[in-house]
Each structure stands twice: as C-alpha cells, then as structure tokens.
C-alpha cells in the first residue's frame with residue numbers, strides 16, 4: 091500500500107495541539123523552578139495568587155505559619171496590619187473582621203493583651219479600656235464598669251497593684267467607696283485586705299468624732315449610733331416601756347418585751363441577771379460623760395463612755411447586764427455572760443463591743459452591753475464575725 095504522506099498542516103496542527111495541552115504543565119514547571127517552595131506551598135493548598143503574595147513577603151520569616159498547614163486568610167495575615175498578631179492571640183477570622191475596624195491606637199493596645207473574652211466591650215467602652223489598661227483583670231473590670239465614669243477615673247488614678255483585684259471583687263467591699271479604700275491602703279500599705287475593708291466600712295480610716303452623720307432613726311431596731319453617727323439632743327425613742335424582771339429596765343416596747351423573756355429564761359436556768367443601765371436620755375449621757383471626763387480626762391473617757399448623742403443607750407435598744415454578785419469588770423467570768431453568748435441571739439440581742447473589735451468600735455470590751463436588733467438580724471449578725479458598725483454599712487444601710 092502506498093504510504094500516504096502527512097500533510098504539513100496536519101503536522102503543525104498536531105504540534106500545536108500538544109503544545110497547547112502542555113502549556114499548563116509548562117507553566118507549573120516554570121513556577122516550580124522560579125518560585126521558592128512553590129511545590130510545597132501548592133501541595134498544602136495555596137493557590138497561585140496566594141503563593142505570589144507569600145513570595146513577595148519572603149518566606150523565611152513566615153515559614154512557621156505557612157508550611158505547617160493551610161491558612162485560608164494568608165493574604166490578610168500578610169497584608170493587613172495587626173491581623174497576624176491578633177490572630178496569633180486567638181481571635182478568629184470572623185472576630186477580626188470586626189476588631190480591625192477599631193482605631194489604630196486601640197488595636198496596638200489590644201495586641202498587648204492575651205485573648206480578651208470581652209473584646210467587644212473593650213472596643214466599645216472607653217472606661218472598660220481605661221480599667222484594663224490600668225492593669226485590672228476582666229473580672230475586676232466587669233465589676234468596676236458598673237460605677238460612674240467619675241468614680242472609675244478616681245479609682246484608676248490610684249494606679250494598680252495585684253492586691254486591688256481582691257478588693258474589687260470582694261462582697262465586703264462597698265464599691266462606691268473604692269477610692270477611699272485605695273487611699274487608705276496607700277497610707278497603710280501593710281494592712282491586709284480585711285483590715286482595709288473594716289476600716290473604711292466603719293469609717294475608722296479617719297479619726298473618731300469627725301465627719302459626723304445623723305443616725306437614720308427610720309431604721310428602728312437596726313439604727314446605727316456610734317462615734318460617726320449620732321442622735322440629736324431632742325431624740326427620744328417612742329413607746330418606752332419599763333420592765334422589772336431582772337432589775338428595772340427602760341427600753342422600747344419591743345426590746346423591753348424581748349429582754350423580759352430573756353431574763354425569765356435566764357432565771358429559769360438558775361441564773362441571776364441584773365440590769366444596771368438601759369435607756370439613757372441625751373441629758374443623762376451628757377452628765378455621765380462629763381463626769382468621766384472630769385475624772386479621767388477626755389481621751390480615756392472616750393474609750394469607755396460615749397459622748398452625748400453618740401450613746402446606744404439613747405436609742406432605747408441597749409441594756410447593760412451584770413449579775414447580783416459581779417461587777418462590770420468581773421461579769422465576763424460569769425455563767426450569765428456565757429449564757430448570753432450562747433442564747434442572746436434567740437431573743438434578738440447581740441454583743442456590741444467585743445474584745446477583738448476595740449480598734450473598730452473605739453470602745454473597750456464591754457461584755458455587759460447588749461443591743462437589741464431583732465432575732466433574725468442577731469442570728470445573721472453572729473455568723474459574720476464583724477462589728478455591728480460594719481454590718482450596718484454592708485447589709486442594712
């Protein structure tokens with residue numbers, strides 16, 4: 091058979107076909123041989139555009155992010171300011187779409203933090219930023235953000251110390267008073283958190299008988315009268331009632347009834363309680379205090395006697411109890427005192443001036459002085475191990 095010669099155009103067409111079919115392969119071949127790491131990057135999943143940008147940015151410094159696994163947002167990582175750092179901190183790609191809209195200065199600061207759970211608040215609230223930028227944790231910032239801008243500024247003006255965290259998050263802290271706690275803590279750096287709270291909560295961060303406020307008489311059985319809260323010379327409790335179960339006692343009707351029941355219970359237990367003092371008018375207290383001052387001097391008198399208007403006895407809610415055979419100074423060693431320590435709360439009475447709280451109350455230990463507050467409060471108070479002065483500020487005011 092005669093061999094047919096291929097026509098030239100068919101040959102050319104064939105060559106062209108082969109060329110066209112291999113162009114892609116050739117292109118890849120070229121890239122593999124001109125772009126560093128092309129084959130590896132392509133294998134992980136980067137497309138040519140991405141590889142081009144990766145290449146533009148140089149591979150060496152990026153090798154950790156790149157070679158390990160495919161990053162779909164590699165272009166953002168390489169080209170958008172702050173993106174890589176913030177992503178490294180833990181923000182997701184979706185988070186970053188919002189975060190990166192923030193001001194440059196905010197982004198720069200955000201880079202200084204570990205992942206913030208409340209980054210949205212950080213972006214939106216200047217006060218939250220201020221608190222965090224001062225050093226407080228997110229937990230503390232949550233609490234502080236509830237305060238007025240003015241108070242927050244005052245708080246951060248005191249700077250930051252790790253011990254402030256506990257102060258901010260403690261339930262015994264009155265938040266509005268935070269600047270006062272901080273001021274006191276700076277003045278007395280060795281004080282423990284509890285002492286700082288105790289001092290400020292009872293106002294004993296300043297001298298006794300300074301910054302005096304009128305007692306809230308509307309509080310009834312829960313009224314606070316101390317060296318910072320006083321009663322006017324006109325104040326006389328309503329419905330004063332006299333009982334004589336354990337000596338003569340004059341108290342408000344409710345307190346007198348409670349005392350009467352308490353004394354009866356003590357007597358039934360074979361004890362001999364004896365009331366030595368109960369309601370005292372402003373005038374009586376005035377006479378008493380002045381006599382003590384004349385005898386012992388003002389400084390000493392102040393440790394055991396209240397100035398007129400500052401005595402709990404004027405409320406008609408306080409009673410001094412001893413026994414027929416003991417004095418004030420020996421009462422602490424009696425069974426009657428022991429009984430009161432165990433049972434007085436059942437009748438609504440609390441020990442007001444404990445030995446361990448002298449620096450707060452400003453009075454020497456008075457085992458004989460019992461204050462009526464009502465049964466529920468007395469029982470709750472006894473679980474707290476604090477002075478009534480502090481209890482009042484935290485739970486009753």
Ligand SMILES: [Zn+2]
Nearest residue numbers: 408409410459
């Ligand atoms: Zn008393």
